[in-house]
Amino acid sequence: MKLKPEDLxxxxxxxxxxxxxxxxxxxxxxxxxxxxxxxxxxxxxxMKAFLEELETSGQKDILFTTSGxxxxxxxxxxxxxEIKGESPVKYVHLTKEKVKKIFDEHVMKGNIVxxxxxxxxxxxVG
Amino acid sequence: MQEYRMHLMLxxxxxxxxxxxxxxxxxxxxxxxxxNLQDEVQVVDTGCQGFCERGPIMIxxxxxxxxxxxxxxxxxxxxxxxxxxxxxxEKHMYVPKGGENPIPKLSDIGFFKKQKLIALANRxxxxxxxxxxxxxxxxxxxxxxxxxxxxxxxxxxxxxxSGLRGRGGGGFSxxxxxxxxxxxxxxxxxxxxxxxEGDPGAFMDRSIVESDPHVILEGMAIGAxxxxxxxxxxxxxxxxxxxxxxxxxxxxxxxxxxxLGEDIFEAGFDFDVSVSRGAGAFVCGEETSLIASLExxxxxxxxxxxxxxxxxxKGKPTNINNVETWANIRHIINRxxxxxxxxxxxxxxxxxxxxxxxxxxxxxxxxxPMGISVRDIIFDIGGGVMNGKKFKAVQTGGPSGGCIPxxxxxxxxxxxxxxxxxxxxxxxGMIVMDEDNCMVxxxxxxxxxxxxESCGKCTPCRExxxxxxxxxxxxxxxxxKEEDLDVLEDMCGLIGSTSLCALGATAxxxxxxTMKYFRDEYEAHIKEGRCPAKECKSLITYTILEDKCTxxxxxxxxxxxxxxxxxxxxxxxxxxxxxxxxxxxxxxxxFGAVRIES
Numbered sequence: 001m002k003l004k005p006e007d008l009x010x011x012x013x014x015x016x017x018x019x020x021x022x023x024x025x026x027x028x029x030x031x032x033x034x035x036x037x038x039x040x041x042x043x044x045x046x047m048k049a050f051l052e053e054l055e056t057s058g059q060k061d062i063l064f065t066t067s068g069x070x071x072x073x074x075x076x077x078x079x080x081x082e083i084k085g086e087s088p089v090k091y092v093h094l095t096k097e098k099v100k101k102i103f104d105e106h107v108m109k110g111n112i113v114x115x116x117x118x119x120x121x122x123x124x125v126g
Numbered sequence: 127m128q129e130y131r132m133h134l135m136l137x138x139x140x141x142x143x144x145x146x147x148x149x150x151x152x153x154x155x156x157x158x159x160x161x162n163l164q165d166e167v168q169v170v171d172t173g174c175q176g177f178c179e180r181g182p183i184m185i186x187x188x189x190x191x192x193x194x195x196x197x198x199x200x201x202x203x204x205x206x207x208x209x210x211x212x213x214x215x216e217k218h219m220y221v222p223k224g225g226e227n228p229i230p231k232l233s234d235i236g237f238f239k240k241q242k243l244i245a246l247a248n249r250x251x252x253x254x255x256x257x258x259x260x261x262x263x264x265x266x267x268x269x270x271x272x273x274x275x276x277x278x279x280x281x282x283x284x285x286x287x288s289g290l291r292g293r294g295g296g297g298f299s300x301x302x303x304x305x306x307x308x309x310x311x312x313x314x315x316x317x318x319x320x321x322x323e324g325d326p327g328a329f330m331d332r333s334i335v336e337s338d339p340h341v342i343l344e345g346m347a348i349g350a351x352x353x354x355x356x357x358x359x360x361x362x363x364x365x366x367x368x369x370x371x372x373x374x375x376x377x378x379x380x381x382x383x384x385x386l387g388e389d390i391f392e393a394g395f396d397f398d399v400s401v402s403r404g405a406g407a408f409v410c411g412e413e414t415s416l417i418a419s420l421e422x423x424x425x426x427x428x429x430x431x432x433x434x435x436x437x438x439x440k441g442k443p444t445n446i447n448n449v450e451t452w453a454n455i456r457h458i459i460n461r462x463x464x465x466x467x468x469x470x471x472x473x474x475x476x477x478x479x480x481x482x483x484x485x486x487x488x489x490x491x492x493x494x495p496m497g498i499s500v501r502d503i504i505f506d507i508g509g510g511v512m513n514g515k516k517f518k519a520v521q522t523g524g525p526s527g528g529c530i531p532x533x534x535x536x537x538x539x540x541x542x543x544x545x546x547x548x549x550x551x552x553x554x555g556m557i558v559m560d561e562d563n564c565m566v567x568x569x570x571x572x573x574x575x576x577x578x579e580s581c582g583k584c585t586p587c588r589e590x591x592x593x594x595x596x597x598x599x600x601x602x603x604x605x606x607k608e609e610d611l612d613v614l615e616d617m618c619g620l621i622g623s624t625s626l627c628a629l630g631a632t633a634x635x636x637x638x639x640t641m642k643y644f645r646d647e648y649e650a651h652i653k654e655g656r657c658p659a660k661e662c663k664s665l666i667t668y669t670i671l672e673d674k675c676t677x678x679x680x681x682x683x684x685x686x687x688x689x690x691x692x693x694x695x696x697x698x699x700x701x702x703x704x705x706x707x708x709x710x711x712x713x714x715x716x717f718g719a720v721r722i723e724s
Binding site: 002003004015016017035036047068 | 129130131132133135166187188189190211212213214251258259261262263264265266267270273274382383384385391392
């Protein structure tokens with residue numbers, strides 16, 4: 001296939017998700033907490049649900065990552081949604097249905113889903 | 127296609143590969159499949175990430191988590207903990223020397239923090255064998271830009287205005303060089319990439335070719351358009367098999383996309399590249415020798431002028447630049463001369479890649495803005511001298527450069543600042559030496575190298591380096607004469623001013639700088655028969671301290687020439703007539719009982 005200048009953009013778009021993930025560039029970040037407590041209450045399914053939503057949406061500039069226990073084991077599975085420039089929001093007692101709503105409302109539109117949210121912000125580190 | 131949620135950027139540069147990076151990759155793939163994670167987690171082989179000392183290394187994205195010194199046995203635990211359960215594993219993270227807490231993120235590690243990446247912009251971020259990943263990071267957009275928007279004159283002007291100077295050693299203005307080649311009459315012109323890196327301890331160019339081969343091809347295509355060439359050569363030494371493999375793959379992929387070949391981007395511009403493998407003669411780094419070798423002749427330099435820009439390959443106008451120079455081109459085109467020239471100093475613009483080696487804690491490849499001090503490179507980035515020893519000097523520019531002593535450590539990196547103190551930036555080797563290095567021996571070592579690599583064509587280099595080496599060898603053996611230093615100085619001036627090419631002309635640099643900054647060491651060898659650093663074998667003796675020897679017999683058992691005798695629990699003695707001064711006894715003694723005297 002012989003490329004034209006505009007084809008560079010097409011390839012670049014195809015690679016965008018991968019490029020963003022490696023350089024840490026994105027407008028939003030989803031973190032699923034996967035401590036022992038999280039895993040025991042099904043955080044892997046929650047992770048998969050987020051990944052599926054991400055794939056269906058076709059969004060390239062949303063980072064997905066996992067981390068350890070958030071310290072509130074009784075409220076697992078948990079996830080943190082961070083829209084660039086805003087304080088992070090922690091969601092608790094997640095289910096697949098809640099994931100869908102959080103993704104559609106918060107990640108895509110910026111509206112916090114109050115009913116599943118624990119609160120805004122993170123504890124200070126250091 | 128489902129996107130991978132996590133990317134394991136595994137270093138597959140030569141350093142890490144020799145530390146079994148490919149075995150680790152296999153282990154990762156096996157463990158990931160065991161946990162059914164192969165569709166979620168992608169393993170990416172990247173080029174050299176620079177921190178060779180800590181290899182094999184890997185960066186996990188997202189998160190920027192840096193893992194070091196991985197071994198195959200660590201992989202199952204790492205996969206289960208981090209990639210399945212999401213808990214980064216502290217025990218494989220970097221802990222700075224003298225520190226206690228691991229630093230999880232690459233961007234927080236001192237070694238990486240002070241670096242500024244332009245030539246190495248894609249380091250660790252792409253798979254060098256995947257052209258789409260290169261394009262994903264603005265690859266070939268600079269070529270598209272010059273072909274659609276710029277005239278060759280404008281390209282030359284942009285490169286000239288950027289202030290970029292040759293990164294191979296000479297430091298000549300790249301834009302001016304292009305201008306000469308462009309203005310040379312001729313319908314057939316050539317472009318060459320000099321990847322014949324041969325300085326001891328230098329591996330900048332190899333790493334760039336290995337980690338980002340397309341950046342070279344794109345730079346060369348832009349240069350070819352600017353001067354009016356249609357064919358390019360990459361002259362790379364055959365000792366760099368991984369670099370050869372990756373550049374060939376890159377050429378194949380670029381041809382498939384029509385980024386090399388005829389009518390590139392339908393702009394009526396034809397350009398193709400071929401790879402020529404060199405047999406590893408140091409003199410081939412000199413441009414006229416390289417061209418002779420490319421033509422199938424003996425690799426010997428010739429008198430300039432005419433310069434290759436007028437009469438190069440097959441007598442046609444030829445522009446030759448070093449790997450790192452080519453790697454800067456696409457960034458200058460995309461971001462502009464003004465941006466590039468805002469980095470660095472008045473006369474040295476942009477960044478420079480150095481290979482930091484020798485007795486430094488963080489051995490590796492670093493890219494820093496021009497103007498940073500030598501001290502910052504060695505102490506902040508390099509983490510200081512190994513084993514808490516005292517810093518003595520750093521040799522920059524390989525065998526053509528000079529030694530920079532402690533007192534000049536605050537010299538800013540730049541072509542002119544280094545020249546002023548008798549050294550050169552060169553292609554970017556930096557060999558750190560500590561208090562145990564004898565500076566006469568250092569000079570002898572480098573001269574032995576240039577003497578061996580001298581092509582023999584001109585008399586000053588062929589005969590002169592041999593005589594200088596004889597004198598230096600004699601001094602290290604304690605047979606130096608009072609007049610030796612004057613003779614050396616005379617010869618340095620003579621060889622420097624009369625040699626045909628830079629190999630001979632710069633060969634005296636290590637001798638001149640060590641004589642200037644460490645004259646007392648030369649004098650101790652000659653006048654007192656003493657080696658202050660206790661390195662020159664003819665001038666030292668090994669003895670065992672009676673008050674420290676416990677009679678453990680370890681040294682006696684390990685001595686390869688059985689020069690050590692002594693009863694168990696009795697004091698041991700070294701026979702100086704048998705001792706070959708290999709240093710094994712000192713290395714194995716747990717009680718510090720072996721001493722070197724001079």
